Amino acid sequence: MIRVDSNRLIILYLLITSLVAGYSFPEGMAYARVVKSSGELCFECHLETKKLLKKDVLHKPVNDGACIECHNPHTSRYGGLLNDSPETLCYRCHDKDDGFSGSVVHRPVEEGGCLICHDPHASNYDVLLVKDKEEVCFSCHKKEDITDKRYVHPEVGGGKCMTCHTSHTSTRHGLLIKDLKNICTTCHDGKGKGFTGAHKGYNVTKSDCQSCHSPHSSDRKGILKASLHKPFAKGNCSACHKSGSTKLLLDGKKLCLDCHKESLKSFMKIYSHLAVGGGNPCANCHNPHASDTDHLLKGKEERVCYSCHGDTARKVAESAHLHPELEKCSGCHSSHGSDEISFLNKGKDTCSTCHETQGTFTHPVGEEVKDPRSKMAMDCVTCHGPMGSPEKFILRYERDKELCVQCHQL
Amino acid sequence: MHPRKIRTLVVVLLAFMLAVQCVVSASAISGGVSLHTVIVDNDIMGSIKLPSGIFFDEKKERLYVADTGNNRLISFDKDFGYLSELSLDGIELPLGLVKDSGGRFYVINGQTGKIVLIDVANRVVEPLVFKNIPGGEADFIPGSIAIDGDDRLYMTDRLNGRVIVAGVSGEFIREVGIKGPERNGHSFRDVKVDAEGNIYTVDTVAREVAILNKNGDLMTRFGGAELFDFPVSVAPDGSGLVYVLDRHKGKVFVFDRKGKKQFAISRSGPKEGELNYPSYLYIDGNMRLYVADANRIQIYIKEE
Numbered sequence: 001m002i003r004v005d006s007n008r009l010i011i012l013y014l015l016i017t018s019l020v021a022g023y024s025f026p027e028g029m030a031y032a033r034v035v036k037s038s039g040e041l042c043f044e045c046h047l048e049t050k051k052l053l054k055k056d057v058l059h060k061p062v063n064d065g066a067c068i069e070c071h072n073p074h075t076s077r078y079g080g081l082l083n084d085s086p087e088t089l090c091y092r093c094h095d096k097d098d099g100f101s102g103s104v105v106h107r108p109v110e111e112g113g114c115l116i117c118h119d120p121h122a123s124n125y126d127v128l129l130v131k132d133k134e135e136v137c138f139s140c141h142k143k144e145d146i147t148d149k150r151y152v153h154p155e156v157g158g159g160k161c162m163t164c165h166t167s168h169t170s171t172r173h174g175l176l177i178k179d180l181k182n183i184c185t186t187c188h189d190g191k192g193k194g195f196t197g198a199h200k201g202y203n204v205t206k207s208d209c210q211s212c213h214s215p216h217s218s219d220r221k222g223i224l225k226a227s228l229h230k231p232f233a234k235g236n237c238s239a240c241h242k243s244g245s246t247k248l249l250l251d252g253k254k255l256c257l258d259c260h261k262e263s264l265k266s267f268m269k270i271y272s273h274l275a276v277g278g279g280n281p282c283a284n285c286h287n288p289h290a291s292d293t294d295h296l297l298k299g300k301e302e303r304v305c306y307s308c309h310g311d312t313a314r315k316v317a318e319s320a321h322l323h324p325e326l327e328k329c330s331g332c333h334s335s336h337g338s339d340e341i342s343f344l345n346k347g348k349d350t351c352s353t354c355h356e357t358q359g360t361f362t363h364p365v366g367e368e369v370k371d372p373r374s375k376m377a378m379d380c381v382t383c384h385g386p387m388g389s390p391e392k393f394i395l396r397y398e399r400d401k402e403l404c405v406q407c408h409q410l
Numbered sequence: 411m412h413p414r415k416i417r418t419l420v421v422v423l424l425a426f427m428l429a430v431q432c433v434v435s436a437s438a439i440s441g442g443v444s445l446h447t448v449i450v451d452n453d454i455m456g457s458i459k460l461p462s463g464i465f466f467d468e469k470k471e472r473l474y475v476a477d478t479g480n481n482r483l484i485s486f487d488k489d490f491g492y493l494s495e496l497s498l499d500g501i502e503l504p505l506g507l508v509k510d511s512g513g514r515f516y517v518i519n520g521q522t523g524k525i526v527l528i529d530v531a532n533r534v535v536e537p538l539v540f541k542n543i544p545g546g547e548a549d550f551i552p553g554s555i556a557i558d559g560d561d562r563l564y565m566t567d568r569l570n571g572r573v574i575v576a577g578v579s580g581e582f583i584r585e586v587g588i589k590g591p592e593r594n595g596h597s598f599r600d601v602k603v604d605a606e607g608n609i610y611t612v613d614t615v616a617r618e619v620a621i622l623n624k625n626g627d628l629m630t631r632f633g634g635a636e637l638f639d640f641p642v643s644v645a646p647d648g649s650g651l652v653y654v655l656d657r658h659k660g661k662v663f664v665f666d667r668k669g670k671k672q673f674a675i676s677r678s679g680p681k682e683g684e685l686n687y688p689s690y691l692y693i694d695g696n697m698r699l700y701v702a703d704a705n706r707i708q709i710y711i712k713e714e
Contacts, residue, residue, distance in 0.1 A: 251545070251549070253569060254549070267568075268503075268520060268521050268522070268523055269503070269520065270460055270462060270478050270479065270503055270505070270520060272520075272553070272568065274551065274553075274568040274569065275553055275566070275568040275569075275571070275597050275598075275599055275614075279571070281568075281569065308615045310635060311635070311639035311640060311658055312658075339460070339479065339503070341460070341687050341704060342687070371680055373679075373680040373681045373682075374680035374681070374686055374704070374705065374706070375450050375451060375457070375705065375706070376680070376686070376704060376705050382680075
């Protein structure tokens with residue numbers, strides 16, 4: 001039997017390969033020569049793409065026939081033979097720091113979904129939009145949800161979203177192009193007779209118009225928000241304001257508590273929201289004029305709560321498993337004050353408000369059952385973290401390995 | 411490999427893991443601070459529920475706790491053995507308490523928003539009437555209370571985001587707060603005062619600690635979302651360090667007076683030494699650190 005040394009075989013293979021290569025590629029030409037510009041070459045096969053050249057707006061690399069700016073002609077780890085991941089490819093040319101990163105970022109931009117709004121090759125619309133600019137926003141933001149009320153802001157009805165919003169990034173909530181106190185006066189003349197007349201002579205030019213008006217649509221004339229504070233609804237401005245002035249009759253909180261006397265009691269608890277923020281504590285959460293939410297909240301409940309509870313918002317955002325309906329904070333928590341941990345509405349009975357039977361057939365809970373670690377009465381949150389957890393069933397620990405042994409030592 | 415060698419290897423490995431475990435556990439309490447005592451419950455005292463205030467009488471060496479959820483004050487001896495409870499009309503939801511040099515207690519009634527004077531020797535229990543507070547007495551709802559060596563009361567005002575300084579007879583001395591553009595919606599949740607009269611405050615929502623001198627001028631402020639999640643209480647020690655209790659992080663962070671972080675104590679959790687739902691922090695003259703947790707008082711000591 002002939003024994004062949006594998007090392008010798010490899011050396012022989014390399015020698016033959018290099019000889020053949022040296023013969024095939026003369027000096028100065030050790031790679032394949034492209035005989036046509038990449039565009040011409042690509043379009044010989046990609047006829048459908050070639051048709052796109054007839055469109056009004058072409059992406060510069062397409063126009064230049066520089067397909068290889070974005071695509072690799074041979075191989076790629078990304079779909080469409082892209083040179084990079086779809087999330088990062090566009091930023092090779094479009095500087096991310098130049099208008100694509102800010103404190104408030106449009107979700108498609110944040111997630112690298114440029115192609116949700118833009119066509120990478122060609123379009124008949126400005127800036128390579130996939131649809132007419134009056135329609136493109138409504139691809140995600142359902143038009144019927146925004147313009148379903150009786151009175152519609154004309155700009156919104158006409159799909160002119162960019163009158164108020166920017167599409168990529170902004171320093172302002174809602175991707176607004178200006179701050180709330182200045183954005184409306186871009187179009188609305190705050191000194192016009194019609195304007196001052198509609199506001200009963202009060203100078204509201206420096207006010208946040210959205211505190212009373214819905215920016216998109218409403219069933220109330222003047223696109224006023226859905227719920228109105230009683231004096232405001234009656235046009236009785238002098239109930240709170242000095243005549244003809246936006247100044248208040250009393251210090252803000254005194255003014256509120258003057259009518260809402262009973263409300264103060266709801267704050268006189270162990271845990272209270274009374275101290276939040278300084279100034280008028282009521283105005284931290286409530287709008288004194290109008291609101292689109294219950295209880296005249298300044299915005300959606302979740303948003304109002306998270307405006308102070310940023311760490312909770314972060315935890316929720318980062319958790320793999322969440323309690324349903326977390327956006328309805330008041331479903332479990334008191335909003336003014338509570339004598340229970342975490343401002344719970346009903347203390348240890350909060351969970352059983354919805355989970356009626358769990359406490360009766362699962363692990364024993366209640367005052368008689370003590371957590372051996374803390375000596376506190378066991379309840380649902382002993383094992384579950386309702387504000388989010390990396391574990392299934394929002395458990396505090398992995399149920400197969402860690403959970404039970406927290407108390408039941410082997 | 412020989413079975414004996416394997417066994418030896420396993421034993422060494424287990425010992426190593428145990429050592430690592432011990433180091434990890436010990437790291438929950440750091441900076442030379444260790445858990446000394448946990449006051450939870452006993453047959454006579456019963457259990458503690460949501461305590462919000464702590465005061466240590468240095469002269470009599472007694473610890474007083476506002477057992478808020480049980481509407482009572484409880485006292486302990488120098489070894490933290492239970493002594494007695496005081497439960498009577500007028501101290502509903504006691505949120506905080508201090509004791510003056512004359513032995514009188516000043517307790518925040520959380521239900522009425524009043525300070526209650528308790529003079530045990532003279533059997534007096536009555537609301538402390540404040541005079542000349544800016545905005546009037548109705549415009550003042552105390553949330554936390556501290557006292558200095560000259561018997562001046564320092565009280566956070568839940569309604570107005572300020573600290574009211576008053577004498578023990580209720581005479582208004584001054585109002586302390588961050589004014590002007592620096593205020594930025596500042597609201598004080600807790601207040602303490604050191605031997606020099608410097609005032610230490612914490613703002614939960616702004617996640618900020620502010621230290622003001624005895625005249626009320628802002629000396630230092632530090633904090634932010636990078637440092638804190640939900641700071642609820644602050645306390646200076648006698649050596650120039652500032653301790654900040656963060657409820658959601660379950661930790662006590664320790665800073666120098668300029669706000670430079672030194673170390674952290676404890677971690678979030680239900681076990682002894684860990685912090686479950688802490689509300690209040692107090693440091694006595696012997697550098698003992700008291701934390702009012704959900705149903706217990708945890709006492710840490712600084713090792714020499």
